Amino acid sequence: MTTLTAQDLDKTYTLRSGLRFSQLRAVNGVSFELRPGRTVALVGQSGSGKSTIAKLLMQLERPTSGSLLLDGKPIGRRGKALADYRHQVQMVFQDPFASLNPYHSIGHHLVRPLIVHGRATSRTAPGAAKELLDRVNLPADDAFMARRPHELSGGQRQRVAIARALAPGPTVLVADEPVSMLDVSVRLGVLNLLARLQREEELAMLYITHDLATARHFSDEILVMYRGEVVERGDADEVILNPQQEFTRKLLAAAPEPGTNQRFLAEARRRGVPMPDHLAPQEDLA
C-alpha cells in the first residue's frame, strides 16, 4: 500500500509575447495526500490548475518548487527509479477517443503494458489481458481483443483505458475528468466501476473533475481550486453541504440542480408531492 504526498507544489510557466516575458503561476503551494482506499477530488473552473497537478503527479512536468513523496521518500525522476514510480502511479485520461491508438487492437493496448511492466511474459500476457477486460466488465474473449478502438462505444473505450491503467498493478490512480467525454447514461456506470476497483485494490485515487455532484458522492475529500491555489478543502459532504468560502458557494450555485430550484420546489408544493428521487434503480432498455 502506497501513499503519495504532494508538498507545497508550485508550477510557474514563463509566457512569451513578442519580446515581453511574463510568469503564470499555474499551481501555487498545493499540498495533499493520496492514501490507500481513499479518493481526493480536485474541483475548480477551467484554468484553475487541476490538470497541471495531474501532469506534475505523472511527471509530465516538473514542479518549480515543492516535492512529491511516495511513502515518505522523494520520488524517482529517472532510470530505474522512474520506472518503479510508473509501476505505482497510473493515469486515466479524459478523452478515450484520443488516448487509445486507432492503429492498435484492444489486446495490444493491454498486452503491452503488462509486458513492459514485467507483469506477464508474451505467453501469459493475453490471458492476463482477458482478466483485465473481465474486471472492467468487458467481454473477455479473443474477438473483443482483436477489435480496434473505433469499433467501441465511448464507455467501452474508457473501460479499456481503465484496464490499461490497471495493467502495471498501480497503487495510485490519477483520473482526469474520466467521464466528461462520455454519454450521460454511461457515466455513472464507469464511475461505479472505478469505485469498485478502488475498493478491491485499495487504490489511492485523485479524481479531477468540474462536476461537483460526482465529486461529492465519489470522493472522501474535496479540494476546491481557484487560480492555482486550494481555497477550501475538507470532507466531501462538508465542503458541498456547508461551504465556507465565497468561491465554493459561487461554484455550487452555478451547478444546475433541479432538486433545489425554486421553480420545481414551488411545483412540488402545488402538486402536493415530494421532490422526485430519480436515482432509483434503473430499468433496462432494449
Add this chain to the structure above:
Amino acid sequence: MSTPTPDPANPLEAEIAPDIEEVRAGADSPVSEEAVLTVEGLDVVYEVETPVHAVQGASFTLRRGEILGLAGESGCGKTTLAYGLNQLHRPPARITGGSVTFHGRDGEDVDVLALEGEALRAFRWSRIAMVFQGAMNSLNPVISIKAQLEDVFTTHRPGMDAAARRARSEELLRLVGVDPSRITAFAHELSGGMRQRVMIAMALALDPDLMIMDEPTTALDVVVQREILQEILRLRSELGFAVVFITHDLPMLLEISDRIAVMRAGRIVELDTAENLYFAPQHPYTRRLLGSFPSLTGDAGDFLRAGYSTEGTR
C-alpha cells in the same frame, strides 16, 4: 434588471449572479400563444450504403418566445434535426419527408423546405439563426471580431454604410455583455465565455425569431455556463426570440426550458413541459436520463460510495 458583467480580472469580486429563477420570474413570461415554427413528421436519412434514418417523424410546434430543450445522447439525431430546421444538410443527408413551416411576424407562413437559392440564403440567419456546436472554435482565427460581425451586415443588409455596421456591431457586443472596445480583438485574445458571447451576438445580428443553440455551453465550466444561460434568458425576455436548445445535460435543460423534447434513436420519445417531465416522466428512457445525474445536495441513493453499484457494460 442589471446585467451581471463579471470583471474578468477578478471574478471573485464580481457580484454573484442572480438565480436563473429570478431572471425567469422577472420577465412577464415572454412565451406567447402564437406559433413561430411548426414541424410535422420530419424525416432525415443519411443515404449511405446502409441508409441511416437519423430523424424519424419528428413533430412539434414552437411558440414565439418559447425555449424548447432538445435532450438526448450522442448520435440520437438532435443536431440532424436542428439542421433540418433551416436546410443545412449536405449530402448524403436528405430530408425525405415532413414539413417545416415558419410563421412570420407579419402573419405570413414560409414553407422552409421549399426555399432554395437566394430566397433560402436570405431566410437563413435573418429568421432562424444558429449558435453552432463547439461555437468557441467556430470564430475565424485570422480575422478580427469586427470583420466577422460586420460580414453579416455586408451580406444581408447591403444598404448599410460602414458607420452603421460598426455602430450595430458594437451595440450587439454591448447587448451580450462584451466590452465594445474589444471589437478589434481576435478570437484567441478572448476567453471561452467571451467567444461564446460573440457567437451569440452574431446570431442576434439580424433580430431572428428563432435561435437554434447546439450545445452552446458544453465546453465551458459551470460558472461561465451559468453566466451564458442567464444572458440567453435575459435576451429572450428583451427581444422575444424562441430558442431550440440542444444538449445532453438534462438538469440544465430543466432549469431553463419551458418545454423539453427527449430524443432517442431518431425519435422524439417524450415532449412535455419541464415540470411534467421532472415530476412525472412517462418514457423509460426519460427516467433513465433523469437518473443519470446524481443530486448535488440530496442523498446519493445507491450510488458509488454506498457500495452497491450498477456498473453496466457500455
